[in-house]
Amino acid sequence: MKTLQIGNVTLENNLVLGPMAGVTDLPFRLLCKEQGAGLLCMEMVSAKGIYYNNKNTEQLLAIDEREHPVSLQLFGSDPEIMSEMAKKIEERPFDILDINMGCPVSKVVNNGDGSALMKNPVLAGKIIEKTARAIKKPVTVKIRKGFDDAHINAVEMAKVAEASGAAAIAVHGRTREQYYSGRADWDIIRQVKEAVKIPVIGNGDILTPEDAIRMEEQTGCDGFMIARGAQGNPWIFAQILHYFKTGEHLPKPTAEEMVQMMLRHAKMQLAFKGDYTGIREIRKHAAWYTAGYPNAARLRSAINEVESYEQLEELFGRFLTYNEKNG
Structure with missing residues (x-):
């Protein structure tokens, strides 16, 4: 560089x-x-x-x-x-x-x-x-x-x-x-x-x-x-x-690393913009973060229903658990 x-x-x-x-x-x-x-x-x-x-x-x-x-x-x-x-x-x-x-x-x-x-x-x-x-x-x-x-x-x-x-x-x-x-x-x-x-x-x-x-x-x-x-x-x-x-590629972040980053982003967003605006703005980011990960498609509609950080955290906890069980 x-x-x-x-x-x-x-x-x-x-x-x-x-x-x-x-x-x-x-x-x-x-x-x-x-x-x-x-x-x-x-x-x-x-x-x-x-x-x-x-x-x-x-x-x-x-x-x-x-x-x-x-x-x-x-x-x-x-x-x-x-x-x-x-x-x-x-x-x-x-x-x-x-x-x-x-x-x-x-x-x-x-x-x-x-x-x-x-x-x-x-x-x-x-x-x-x-x-x-x-x-x-x-x-x-x-x-x-x-x-x-x-x-x-x-x-x-x-x-x-x-x-x-x-x-x-x-x-x-x-x-x-x-x-x-x-x-x-x-x-x-x-x-x-x-x-x-x-x-x-x-x-x-x-x-x-x-x-x-x-x-x-x-x-x-x-x-x-x-x-x-x-x-x-x-x-x-x-x-x-x-x-x-x-000349080598970094591995793609694991689903767990992706979720950790996204949740951290959500906390920062809510702290900066307040709960109401912050949670609505993080929805699009959450959809982008999950693109390309297994079983992410079933998350899309659920993400748009999320109204709080706790709901977001719970949703992605279930996503990780599902992926662990279903490979």
């Missing part, structure tokens, strides 16, 4: 936990940090949400001292508001500020934010430049391959970002139109890498250690952003680090 320099921030390794709304909250980031992630990206935060003191925004901005280095991601399309809010929150303990220009969700895009900015490189450049000038911390940008197949402009966007003061750029090899379907186009990551001098972080379809190696070979990228590959699998960072170091 390589270290990675982003502005004045040095990452121990070049594995990055990608930002995912509703997933990369503080408890999950801490678990990924324990498994070796070199940089943790927070859930995206609305610059207007900060501007208008939205009550939900404060929890999204929470950072634990064990997380560093951590990247806080802002989204918005008004250069003034983006730069002013970046300055307003700069004293908070994040290390890097990332600007989201890749989110494909309709309610974000319809406001001109996220991947809608792929259609307006001039405005994107103004946002990046104004924000980079407003704060001392490094500013990075996350983009997609393009908005749709008729508008593939990641290379142009990367050049604009570099010229506007971005310290690094992450490229997801899908268009906005694709959302997360189909295969990620890693060749566009290679094209971006060849076009700019700032670090390029490849994103899309890194699910195994071999995927990371193949991406490096095919693109020459400087770092790897792992998002959906980490859902229910915070071990992916340790697995990739171990494989890069030894």
